[in-house]
Amino acid sequence: MNLAEGDFAVLGFLLFKPMTGYELKAMMDLTLGHFNRASYGGIYPSLKKLAGGGYVSMSQSVSGGKIRKTYKPLPAGKRVFQAWLKAEAEILRGPGPLLTRVFFLGLGGRGNAKAFSGGVRRAARERAEWLKRTKAAVSGKADVYQESTCQFGIDYYEFLQKWFERWEKGL
């Protein structure tokens, strides 16, 4: 039973501040919501999983008949989160997973952000190069739209490179 992207997002938010599932949803909607949508159907099972694995603890409080379950990271949770922060980034799935990582970079060590950014830039450069080659290979054989798809990829990965380059300098 290993943790997925969504689980790490939940865990990361709890590292900022212990929260209830409801509060988590509100925070996620506000911050990562534009790319990574959060739903109760994702959050509550995730909390259960994290608690079952010993990554977070749960404390229940009852006020006025209403149950409130507040979740808080345990040492094991902090450990796996740090490991996740240091892992290589997957740039292929689009900005969503990438942004989730950027969001939590403040929780990692000082060198972590630079290393992460460097990894993204390298991967984006490789992707852009590859696409330029395929574009040249397909040129003439494909219609405008198909070539546009390729061109978009090139432009997108160059945008990524530039963005992270600029960002790294400003850190």
Add this chain to the structure above:
Amino acid sequence: MNLAEGDFAVLGFLLFKPMTGYELKAMMDLTLGHFNRASYGGIYPSLKKLAGGGYVSMSQSVSGGKIRKTYKPLPAGKRVFQAWLKAEAEILRGPGPLLTRVFFLGLGGRGNAKAFSGGVRRAARERAEWLKRTKAAVSGKADVYQESTCQFGIDYYEFLQKWFERWEKGL
């Protein structure tokens, strides 16, 4: 049993040219592979589903003990594909689904591409505006990385707007 993103991609490729599952995989890897990964585990069940729904026909040929199943779109398949091409684009999931649509735009009517591009630009503009507002609202309360996440979103949606604007002009 309604069709998903991946099913439409398969159907679209078959509209270019009747193919086998194997050929589909090769084509998809070459063209849409950078954002939308294709696997046999996705393609073959998709073909089965499309055939079962009466969207494509299958013709089997045996040459040298080897079975070759070639799939070809039926009128019903063409109809649902056209409807899919005309639907509003989902810009939230990142470039993947967007690019799948661009790739097949040549199969739609002349006005289709412009309408699509306009829709993307409008959605991207709204998203960027929304992010600017939340950025202003959160300013000071969030750390560098959290604000960067927001800034990335703004820059990304502006990149999208500019890209499609330029693209539309060149059509």
Add this chain to the structure above:
DNA sequence: TTATTCATGTAATTTGTTACATGATTCT
């Protein structure tokens, strides 16, 4: 008094991913 916010979750379905299993043909 009615709508919204706070607060919990489950169940079903869909979708995607990975790994496995098989075998002929063709190129080196």
Add this chain to the structure above:
DNA sequence: AGAATCATGTAACAAATTACATGAATAA
């Protein structure tokens, strides 16, 4: 002889999405 390409697919698992179900407190 061995590697790569052509060609089929299934099974298991992981993940995400949607819809459903419930109910107290509070703000309009």
